[in-house]
Amino acid sequence: MPVRRSTDPKPLQYVWDAIRSANSQKQMADFQRIIKYLQRNDYCTTAQAELYLKQSLEDGLVLNLNKTTVKGAKVGLQVESYKIPNYELPLLLDDGKDWYCIDCHLAGDVIECRVCFRVYHMECANKKQNIYIRNGTVGSKEVSIDLKGINDVIDITNDNDAPVNNNKHNKVDKQSDNETSATNYISLLMREENQTEYDSSLCSICNMCKLEPRSNIDKEELNYLLSFVHTRIKAWLPASITDSMSMEPKPEWMNDVEINWRVKQLFRTPMNMIVIENKIKQKQYEYLVAFKADVLTIQHNVAIYHGIESQEYGASEYMLEDCRHDLVELSNCLDCYKHSNEKINNKWFCLPCRVPHKLVWAKQKGYPYWPAKVLKETEDTCDVRFFGGKYERSILQKIYIKPITMKVNDVQAKKGSAFNKAVGELLLHQKMLSNPNDLSLLTKVDRKKKSLNSSETALPIVKVMQLDTGKKQNVTIDLSKSDDIFEQSAQALEDSFIAQASVTHKRKRSQSPTNKDLLLKQIR
Structure with missing residues (x-):
């Protein structure tokens, strides 16, 4: 196993800081000054500080030179000092592979992934393999999502510069090549046969791509949905991951030129939320795992630059947790995820999905039975979301x-x-399921209402059947005069169902005071 780099990223940066600190004070960055700086800022022993400096020299990231002192007690003597390489010098070991383990984010003896640019320690790979086996991921046979070619019940998708890199590498062509290869390896993995066991020749991220259930979502829709995930997670970290979350001022030597040079020395693949946002806008993502891999690359770079004990790395863990949660929700039901994020009106929960959910009465501890949708079902449990209120889950x-x-x-x-309102929403949902054509018309009109309001074209009249006290009435809605057609139609239906529920409730009570209400005869 080759040692691609000896120095761990944080100690290396402390060595650089020590040299810059001495230079800023117009002092010679000699051995003693560097050791004292490391002991003061990294809380390390003298032996550790000497090891960090030695490793930095071996990696070629610090240069050794002899200088003659011009003042002080040692005037005229040759003193060993250290300097940082010029910004223009090419990278050492610049073969397209990373220098730090993708799992622990440290240097040392690493194995190169046979597909992508990442590297990993054998010990880290063994730990990851054990985690996969313990969590039951290896060999799982979950049904993949395949929604291409399915006719949408409702049309709620929009009819509607190159990726920006905050780190501003000098070698733009090289960076572009890295980004291209980082995208292509996912496609290479997806062309291989889907595996069921952890492959020790692949890094943990490539294993994730091979082991997780494959999705086959339309590319345009996938990128549209990923925009919601991106919006949710981007607030956890600064736009540029080299920015600190602490309020402490930067040292005077830590300017943009210095930061860009350090990024080039530390990051094999620059990645941040702006890059992801531009990839979504350009519809570059074809798989869910490709998005997740980019988020993991951000976390890897945060760990390299700030360290795993930093506030920034802690925030990246929350970011990853939110990302995983949203991707699971997206995988469970694309339409539910879309409806809950779009919220095109206050009846969004009543909108049907392309694959209809099972409808049930569900009882939570301390509450009565309540109408609900089943989002996911296992052998022993049901993941449900209740109608009415805040749509608790x-x-x-x-x-x-x-x-x-x-x-x-x-x-x-x-x-x-509250119960009557929930049942009203249930009946509205069932009504929409039974009349997908009318629903499609209403939602299309709702999404295009701005253009329709400015048009002089005559719009049709929609008649909604309203049930009230046993009599059928027609509620007429003129599309040319409505600001929110869908909401008015849905509200008319829901109100009629709620009214029907309450009237039935009162009538039964007056007929038989000792008997409990028989609510909503339609539900059997």
Whole structure:
């Protein structure tokens, strides 16, 4: 296993800081000054400080030179001092591979990934393999998502400069090549046969790409959905990952030129949220794992530049946790994720999905049975989201799940205004499921209402059947005079269902005061 670099990234930067600090004070960066600086700022022993300086020299990232002192007690004597290489000098070992392990972000004996630019320690690979096996990822046979060619029930997608690199490398062509190769390795992996075991010849990120269930989502829709994930996670870190989250001022020598040079020495693949945003705008992502790989690359670079004990790395862990959560939600149901983020109106939860969800009565501890959608189902549990209120979500044992066909009295639901509203939304959802063509028309009109308002074209009249006290009435909506067609239509339907629920409730109570309400005869 080759040693691509001996010095860990943080000690290396402390050595650079020591030299710059001495130079800024117009002092010679000799051995003693560097050792004292390292002991004071890195809290290391003398032996450790000497080792860091020795390793930096071996890596060619610090240069040794002899100088003659011109003042002080040692005037005229040859003194060994150190300097940082010129900015224009080419990188050592510039073969397209990283210098630091993708898992622990440190230097040492590393193995090169056979597909991508990353490297890893054998010990780190063994730990990752054990994690995969322990978590049951290896050999899992989950159903992949395939939504190409499926006709949408509703049309809620929009009809609607090169990637910016805050780190500003001098070698633009080289950087572009790195970005291209970083994109191509995902495609190479996806062309290989899907594996079921951890491959020790691949880094942890390439193994992730091979082991996770493959998705086959339309490229344009995928990038549109990833824009929501990006918006959610980008606030965790500064736009440029070299910026510090602390309020301490930067040393005077830490200017843009110095930072850009350090980035070139430390980062094999520059990556930040601006680069990801531009890739989304240009619709470059073809797979969910490609987006996740870029987020992991950001975390890797944060660990290299700031260290794993830093506030910035802690924020990157939260960023990654949010990213994983959103990608799981996106994988579970594209439409649910889209509806919850778009929120095109306050009835977004009633919108049906291309693959309809199972509807149930679900009971959370301390609450009565309530209408809900099943988002994900396992052998023992159901992940449900409730109608009404704030659309709370819960993972419940199946003993607390009843089919929606059961009568209200049989599930002993506690009736009231909140319950009636939830049932109204349930019935609205069922109405939309049974009339996808009308729903598609309404949502298309809603998304294009601005252009329609400025047009002189005559718009159709929509008639919505409203049920109230056993009589059928038509609620007429003139599209040319409405600011929000979908919301008015949906609200009319929901209000009629709620009114029907409350009227039925009152009538049954007056007919049989000792008997409990029989709410919503339509639900059986």
